[in-house]
Amino acid sequence: LCFCSLLFPAAVCCVSRAAGLIHVFGYKGRNVNVSCPYNEGYESYEKYLCNDPCRNKDVLTRSQKHQNKYSTYDDKTSRIFTVTISDLRLDDAGKYWCGVTRKGLIDLYTEVKLEVKEDRCCDTVNQTQSTEEGSVTISCPYDSQSVNKLKFFCRGNRPSTCLQQAVITSSNTQDGRFRLSDDRKSGIFTVTISSLTLKDSGSYLCGVQRNSGFDVFTAVELEVKELESYNISGIEGRPVTLQCPNSGQQHDNRKFLCKGDQHNNCTDMMENQTKFKLLNVSSSCFSVIITELEAADAGTYYCGSDSQLRFIKIQLAVVSLHQTSSVAPTSTGEQVTSQPSSLPPPSHNHVSLFYILPAVFVLLLILTFVLLLVLKYKSRIKQGTFIQIIHSH
Template identity: 35%
Template sequence: MRSAIFIFIFITLCLISGQVLCFSVFGCTGGSLMFKCPYKNQRETDKQHKGKYFCRDESCKTGISTETQNRWVHNGRLSLFDDENSRFFTVFISNLSREDDGKYTCGNSQIWSHDVELVVNNEPHCGTSAIQDEYIGQTITVRCEYDHKFKTHTKIFYRMNGDPVHVMNSSRSSRSSEEKFILSDSDKDDFTVTIRDISAADDGVYLCGVERDGSDDRPSETSVTHMTFFKEIHLNVYSQMTSVQVQAYSSKSVFITCTFPQEFKGNKKFIQKDSQQKILVNRQNQWEYRDNLHMFDDSSEGLLKVFLTDLTTADEGTYRCGVNINDDDLFTEVKLTVNSGDHFRASSNTSAIIGESVKLTCDFPEKHNETFKHFCKENKKKMCEGISSSEEKRFEFSVSSAGVFTVNIRDVSLRDAGDYWCGAETRHTHLTSVSLTNRHRLTPTMVGREGGSSEIRCPYDEKYSTETKHLCKGKCFTTNAQKIIQSDEDHVKKTRISVTDETELNVFTVTLSDLRAEDAGIYWCAVKDAFNLPTELMIVMKDVITREASVRGSASISCKSVRNLSSLQRSFCRGDQPNICVRDGVRVSSSMRTNGRFSLTDQTSAGVFTVNINNLTEEDSGKYWCAEESSGSFIFTEVHLHVTEDFFVANFCEKHV
């Protein structure tokens, strides 16, 4: 087996007194060639270090020469390397053509020389090149095809900008001493070279070729050889995977996911802003928190998830989202811009009746019109988590206009309470970013009727199954909270309240009976310091106001206030359900007393507010609500308005008889 060190023996075509006078070398069109020119007299060591040359014509005007040792010098397609520790110098010729055929001379400043015959042939697979862009730490494989006639020849993988990397002999596989390079000759007419754990130092030009002599047969152990190269591989090694511009908005959030090659999924990830110190993610598969920065190293997918909340202009900058690889880093550069989000709708508070549907409206930059729309729910750590696959069927997306999409949530339940965010998702090769633009606080709402009952269900973690559960009006354990009941209390004294604690289901349920106006409000469930999100209870009074009016006439509706509070906000609205009416259909209120044909007069001393509707049409017929609100506590009185043409005619005739 040949040694893995670059050893050359030269074809001896002309011998006089044991000295090499001339020899031939073979190349192929488009390929490259490397051979060594031996010193003529091995004993004249004092003369060996003079200038070396390789040229074509007798005057030697076309060629290359050097007096420099141990360094490559270049002249166009010609390169020369003079090794002071060897009895030869190396000549390299690239991009060969048939015009390069002919006789040449190599020697030492005209003191000694050799005649060299260069033969250039057309051969399959010759003159090919490839560019490979790779990243630090990766393991890569390159493929080198060759003519079938070289099947038994020694295959060569050579690096141009340094010493030879490896010479492969004719065995099926071979490894370098450091096992960095693994070369394998396949059963087909090609061989592969695997380079392991590439570094920045591996960047450069590599050549694939064969060792040959003056014939197409496999060189013998004693024949002199040179190298014919037929393929170039330009290996570009990068530590930066890509650079991405990410646009986010002030007071909003942005979610960034960085993807890395699978071989690094177990490596430590980091985030770094500008020239600041790296922030390492020390634990995998769980969120870590630093102020408004949240990080998650997903080892199963090779992802680094980064979530930035409550953004300000101070968060702008260039971030590195990276992974540690030996003594280097592989990273994606993220250029984060934080813009004003004034053109997006403000955060909203939305009530949704349990068991019914609710629609949330979201903005996104119009330039992201073709991107994926994103919707997520904020958890206790202010992280926004995607809707689980089991729940997705209840969430329906639709784009209503440019820059706007809606999310409809069906069959609302207590578990839907919370803060939701929506935005646009932009995908790049190694990075996905989501700029969240709208926040919606969703409160599940129960509508109870005076004299009826309502059930408030409080789910809890199983670790609290033996702990005392609380239900409060207002947030439990705060100064203004009103305690309603707790699980270990004597319920007999509270005749309108019943409690069940289903520990096998981890649900604490409170039933309020014989409902009254004062029961309206926001209720909180708590176990120790753990709180469920609030539930809103709206009360509809028993009495129903009915009014009949004529087309083109007017109607006056007097709404009696149930509570005599100066802080009451009064409103009048239309809708099938009172909560939808308040959020989406307010016609007039204490803060908006006139609105087109509607006007509101507030007679506080009498505990009444009156709504007038002018110029009625038949379409004004329907269900309306008189509403009063104080500190999130709503009480409604139902109003039925009937507008008919007949009523108008009857009144007209009666007045004119």
């Protein structure tokens, strides 16, 4: 205990009991709660929060009062006096004191240390890419002291709201398109996002919750590229070649060709090596030949390598033999078109015109010939009449 003049009842020099240090952390522009516990018997006493050194002019707010950016709430059941400081500034950081007024006695004080930092992250941002309709796995490292801590993943770059707006956490490892796995031995948790869309591009934060202090974050920037696609048409019973990208430098990585409406839920076709044959493999692309097309082979295909960075979507249409009269086949017997739909069969109108047009042309030639003969005949008649007139004179 120490004693001083009662003229300064709120002077820190007169702390009669320091109930430990309260450490508070907040982000610029956000709010922070300073929670000050007190002992039983002081429920009805006035409480306050002040700046260091806590003279009368340093008092910021008192219980049951709201002063500018400070608001208070005294929970007398839990015996916790809480001051909310709104719209934090960097210069709000520093030392404060929670006080309990005791008339005629020295006030009770608890030291508060407030830290404030910018609400953004981070100086280093990890860049990652993937393709529309594909998936991506994002790695989030953490230190050995965070093995048992809560991990979470959110969109944006605001640490202050990341946990509240998390799309997935280590306590709920599967949520729609998001899945979280925690490898505690390596100190890395991963987040996999499936069925990517172009709207998934943007900033993300990997977070680890701390019991005291600021949560720890790493930043990720995800770019989702538009899925390349093309349409191809082949003739039933003949082969067709599909061109696929190879995203790796190694030629021995597994290539895939699968059929289905979704890339992440399609049937592997490469198991049938008799009908689907792999050839022309290079570091940038490879080909798959479907040896004998059937009507059931029409549909949506995806092909690429194991890497999720490059694959394409192919729409295959199969044309029956009687539909190919108006389309010239390639040298390999394949039929390629820019349209996914089957080619239409020739109509009866087209067949009729095939015979009518030559007949009309011949008729026009005959009429022209007759017209020339008539004109020549008239010309001779006029010439004969002219000669007779001359002889008569």
